[in-house]
Amino acid sequence: MPNTSQIRIAMISPGHTLPRNILMEARRRLLRKPGCRNAMFSSKGDLEDVKLWKPDGIIAHIHSPSFLDRLAEFQLPIVNCSRVLENLPYPTVTPDNALIGQKAAEHLRRQGYEYFAYVGNTDLVYSRERMHGFQHHIPQEQLLPHFEGILPPQMSLEREDKPYPGQLLEWLRSLPPQTGVLASDDPTASVIVEALKLLNVEGNDRPGVVSGHDMDWPSDPPITAVEISNRKWGTLAGEMILNWIAAPGEQPPDHFFDPGELNERESTSLVATSDPLVLAAVQYIRDHADQDLAVPDVAAAVGRGRRTLERRFQEEIGHTVLVEINRAHVRLAKQLLRETNDAVSIVSRNAGLDDVNRLIRLFRKYEKMTPGKYRETVRELG
16 A cells, blocks of 8 residues: 555546536546645546556546456555446546436426437437436337437537538437437537527427536527536546545445536526627636636637627627636536535635635626625525
8 A cells, every 4th residue: 555645646637627616626636636746637537657656546538448448557545537438447426417307307207398309429428318318207108219429529619610411400400399308418409409509490499408516508599408516527437446445355336426407597697699709808807717717818818808708798799708707607606516515715715816805796796695605595495
């Protein structure tokens, strides 16, 4: 067993945004734990660097059979924080995907939808589990066949516009009015809502769309989604690996934690635009909400002048860059208030606001209550 003051944990990710965020949360939490003094993060799954570093344990996002085979070279405790593959030789920490499907089904039924369908790549275990949880809570006679064809590339800032597959468009056209759709995650949901816009499906004929993973994805319209805490995900993975290293005799079992609340979106609650400059700026703001951002910082990050950025924001989404920054700070502060017991002053700092009075003012403006009242309300409901 390694010296408990010198435990070294490696975090290995394929480099995609979601696993990177989860593993960075694990790293933050590990470095605060007694007994862990070093944590290495490899964003491209570079196992050679990891071998040279000689860790005592690994947290990995196991995303492919080939990556799984490469991990077998390590004779170490390894914790997996994905649900892409099944029957892994390592313990897994992920959200309860069946419960995600259940939450989506219950919400859509409460909203009065009469038919229900699923969209997602069911070759991926997490997607298949979300579909099964969804379908289990829908009466059989109201279930429509899930979409089994090829989806276009997931929406991203780097994606060039490409035609949507005819099979997807035909499937969407076939949906009867009052259909509720669960998409596996935000990128998949954004593909669906963009395709519906292309088809000019409006009013009561427009399907309701819920995402199985709220990634705060800019979309038009904003998407209702199930919240999954990266902080909780990373923390649980970190605790599992440290406990396993401390007691190496028996491999821990898989751990499936409850997802958070279902965030029902209002038409004006999130940014809706197809302007690539505005999308890039919004994504930057949301990715850096824990920092003290200013409008010139955002303009520099997207490579445009402040005046140009401000004009495009006003034209596209009807509010300023500063409003978007403030909303991002409040959104992050709400998450921290829900998930931690930190004092409001600490939450304020961790949400990118050094002045707690500024956070209180922003909460009163956007949430019509103080941060303390918000925490009290959430806990009463939870």
